[in-house]
Amino acid sequence: MWYTIIFVVIVAILLKNIFTEVKTASVQSADTPEVVEEGKFTPKTLAKYNGKDDKRIFIAVKGRVFDVTAGAAFYGPGGPYENFSGRDASRGLAKNSFELDCLTPLDKPIDTLSDLTKEEVESLENWEEHFENKYRVVGVLENEQPDEKI
Ligand code: HEM
Incomplete structure (x- = not known):
């Protein structure tokens, strides 16, 4: 039982970190100048x-x-x-x-x-x-x- 709870908490923390990184990356790209297409x-x-x-x-x-x-x-x-x-x-x-x-x-x-x-x-x-x-x-x-x- 405890193992399951610990496992769920670890997965939740990992997912939160991944989503925070994705959000930060998209904010940064919005600040950079427009991409010049080929x-x-x-x-x-x-x-x-x-x-x-x-x-x-x-x-x-x-x-x-x-x-x-x-x-x-x-x-x-x-x-x-x-x-x-x-x-x-x-x-x-x-x-x-x-x-x-x-x-x-x-x-x-x-x-x-x-x-x-x-x-x-x-x-x-x-x-x-x-x-x-x-x-x-x-x-x-x-x-x-x-x-x-x-
Ligand atoms: C006065 C003598 C020169 C010295 C001491 C010198 C030195 C250097 C050094 C240390 C690098 C960096 C190499 C690396 O680690 O990637 C470099 C790159 C370069 N050099 Fe020179 N260089 C000289 C002359 C020239 C000349 C005459 C040209 C003209 C075409 C030239 C064009 C380049 C280019 C295009 C790069 C590559 C830069 C890049 O990677 O975008 N160099 N040079």
């Missing part, structure tokens, strides 16, 4: 995800957009690779350079990367793998359509 970005619409205009940080690598917010120490304001945030980082990753001249101006078509050397292509592929293993893809980078231009 989507299409142009160089200009990607630009705001730079950790300043929007707290999230996205970067594009070979046409795919990664959410690198978890790496804010690298890409956030004041970080060593902040130039990449909100931008297509492909050329910089290929050439191992975070200099501004590796970034395509926002009003120019997406870099085709057609002039990269074999070594640079390999370097870019290695970085791509790094991002795939570490971050979530949130969309693709596409050129702005002529009718989207202001």
Whole structure:
């Protein structure tokens, strides 16, 4: 008899703990910014995800957009690779350079990367793998359509 009562009490406590955790988690997710569904970005619409205009940080690598917010120490304001945030980082990753001249101006078509050397292509592929293993893809980078231009 006592064993049954103790067993029921333990189960009740465990269930209460589980439900409290679920509730806390849902409150937290309500506070976080809206989730960006997999989507299409142009160089200009990607630009705001730079950790300043929007707290999230996205970067594009070979046409795919990664959410690198978890790496804010690298890409956030004041970080060593902040130039990449909100931008297509492909050329910089290929050439191992975070200099501004590796970034395509926002009003120019997406870099085709057609002039990269074999070594640079390999370097870019290695970085791509790094991002795939570490971050979530949130969309693709596409050129702005002529009718989207202001
Ligand atoms: C000045 C020489 C550099 C030093 C000392 C350095 C140092 C580092 C260190 C310590 C990490 C962290 C590695 C880890 O534990 O995950 C890192 C990551 C990284 N570095 Fe560098 N780095 C240098 C140059 C560069 C350059 C020129 C680039 C340009 C492409 C670059 C791009 C990156 C990227 C993309 C990451 C990955 C960050 C992430 O995981 O999101 N680094 N670097």
